[in-house]
Amino acid sequence: MEESSKVAIFRSWLANKGGFLNPNVVFQQVPSGFNVVAKNSIEEDAAIVSCPFSLAITPGLARKALNAILGQAEGLQKWNERQLVCTYVSLHWILANDPSLPPELEHGPYIDMLPNPLQLRTSVYFTTDELEAFRGTNIYGATIDRINTWRSEWEQCVKDLQTHHFSIASQYSPDHYQRAATYLSSRAFPSTLLSKQPTLISQPDSYPVLLPGVDTLNHARAQPVSWVVSHPNSTTHPPSSSKDSEPSISLVLHNETPAGAELFNNYGLKPNSELILGYGFTLPNNPDDTIVLKIGGADVKWEVGRNALGIEPVWEAVKAAVAVQTGPETSDKGATDEDVSPYEMELWATETLTEMVEGLLSRLPVIPKTSEKLRPEVRTMLEHYVEGQQSILQSIVQFAQDKESSIIEYAQSQGVKLV
Numbered sequence: 412m413e414e415s416s417k418v419a420i421f422r423s424w425l426a427n428k429g430g431f432l433n434p435n436v437v438f439q440q441v442p443s444g445f446n447v448v449a450k451n452s453i454e455e456d457a458a459i460v461s462c463p464f465s466l467a468i469t470p471g472l473a474r475k476a477l478n479a480i481l482g483q484a485e486g487l488q489k490w491n492e493r494q495l496v497c498t499y500v501s502l503h504w505i506l507a508n509d510p511s512l513p514p515e516l517e518h519g520p521y522i523d524m525l526p527n528p529l530q531l532r533t534s535v536y537f538t539t540d541e542l543e544a545f546r547g548t549n550i551y552g553a554t555i556d557r558i559n560t561w562r563s564e565w566e567q568c569v570k571d572l573q574t575h576h577f578s579i580a581s582q583y584s585p586d587h588y589q590r591a592a593t594y595l596s597s598r599a600f601p602s603t604l605l606s607k608q609p610t611l612i613s614q615p616d617s618y619p620v621l622l623p624g625v626d627t628l629n630h631a632r633a634q635p636v637s638w639v640v641s642h643p644n645s646t647t648h649p650p651s652s653s654k655d656s657e658p659s660i661s662l663v664l665h666n667e668t669p670a671g672a673e674l675f676n677n678y679g680l681k682p683n684s685e686l687i688l689g690y691g692f693t694l695p696n697n698p699d700d701t702i703v704l705k706i707g708g709a710d711v712k713w714e715v716g717r718n719a720l721g722i723e724p725v726w727e728a729v730k731a732a733v734a735v736q737t738g739p740e741t742s743d744k745g746a747t748d749e750d751v752s753p754y755e756m757e758l759w760a761t762e763t764l765t766e767m768v769e770g771l772l773s774r775l776p777v778i779p780k781t782s783e784k785l786r787p788e789v790r791t792m793l794e795h796y797v798e799g800q801q802s803i804l805q806s807i808v809q810f811a812q813d814k815e816s817s818i819i820e821y822a823q824s825q826g827v828k829l830v
């Protein structure tokens with residue numbers, strides 16, 4: 412299996428910088444980038460790749476490099492973490508042909524082997540028709556918000572660069588920014604990985620970091636993996652080619668991988684909506700799918716999963732909304748014989764919930780019959796997404812029906828006649 416020259420350059424760059432790549436893996440070119448495949452069988456608990464902390468692209472590293480390269484750049488200290496990292500990454504493209512490439516731009520071989528914009532399939536890369544196919548879903552609005560946020564962040568960067576770095580500012584395009592920001596959404600890890608007890612769980616003060624090499628594996632749900640931080644002179648993973656003077660982070664796969672099989676990382680439990688927006692792929696029948704529900708004009712939102720997981724607070728909110736509409740306090744006549752009983756109120760709540768959910772079901776996108784308008788990968792994402800939303804909504808209808816039956820049964824057992 413021949414690897415591309417970009418991979419060969421990346422391999423030797425990573426090794427020179429103190430990283431480690433298991434000699435039994437190869438990078439196989441596929442339409443979306445690379446798959447990492449076992450050349451020979453790889454035993455369980457093997458370290459696949461490791462990256463010294465100093466090679467991570469962090470906002471701190473980006474800020475330091477930008478300060479050194481740009482010197483005077485107004486407003487740089489106000490840039491957020493994404494603006495710093497995206498501008499650092501983009502400078503590699505903008506200054507690629509500069510004979511005196513600043514030494515601070517040291518991630519060229521890594522950035523060169525990342526997928527190009529034509530290979531990216533996150534929703535910000537959808538065509539107008541493709542995005543339109545998601546109209547009515549949360550993905551549609553979230554994609555437009557993301558495009559607008561990134562665009563104004565880029566505008567701010569260009570404005571700040573214009574006075575002293577006109578040539579860079581004039582070459583820095585919104586496409587550069589969108590591409591770099593997409594790398595952050597699809598391959599960055601939380602900075603909480605770079606600690607003595609590495610974890611993928613973000614903290615409020617964690618920030619995204621790019622870990623060259625460690626981000627090359629695709630995702631498989633429930634894949635058993637560990638993150639191991641090796642400190643200088645430690646005897647743990649990897650079988651170290653990394654410099655002994657600084658910590659490094661390794662990805663260890665606990666399953667054995669037979670020769671020819673793909674190696675997978677585990678990105679954590681993610682619904683398809685998050686995968687589409689941030690990564691550009693979906694999982695069929697994704698057990699972690701959710702739907703976001705809002706009742707009336709309330710600001711509160713609830714996330715409900717498959718099998719109506721997490722529906723209880725929604726049910727309580729629907730009951731509260733129905734009680735407001737039917738309760739004696741809304742009536743200027745006070746309590747009368749015609750006041751609804753608690754049983755009837757709950758029955759009304761089941762009807763309200765069912766109507767709400769049926770409305771949502773009827774507004775789900777219809778998958779176009781002809782495939783001309785959607786690229787096949789986008790069509791697959793839409794199909795997986797709609798399946799998940801449908802299944803969750805149907806499970807909520809089922810929840811309401813079960814509630815209705817149990818209310819009727821209970822009322823009857825109490826001798827209550829329901830109207």
Ligand SMILES: C[S@@+](CC[C@H](N)C(=O)[O-])C[C@H]1O[C@@H](n2cnc3c(N)ncnc32)[C@H](O)[C@@H]1O
Nearest residue numbers: 443444445597598626627628629630690691692
């Ligand atoms: C962290 S990168 C993984 C490396 C990537 N394969 C590459 O070529 O650089 C994440 C990207 O890999 C792809 N990917 C990861 N897991 C996938 C999966 N299970 N199915 C399809 N694509 C996947 C998506 O394009 C995603 O944005």
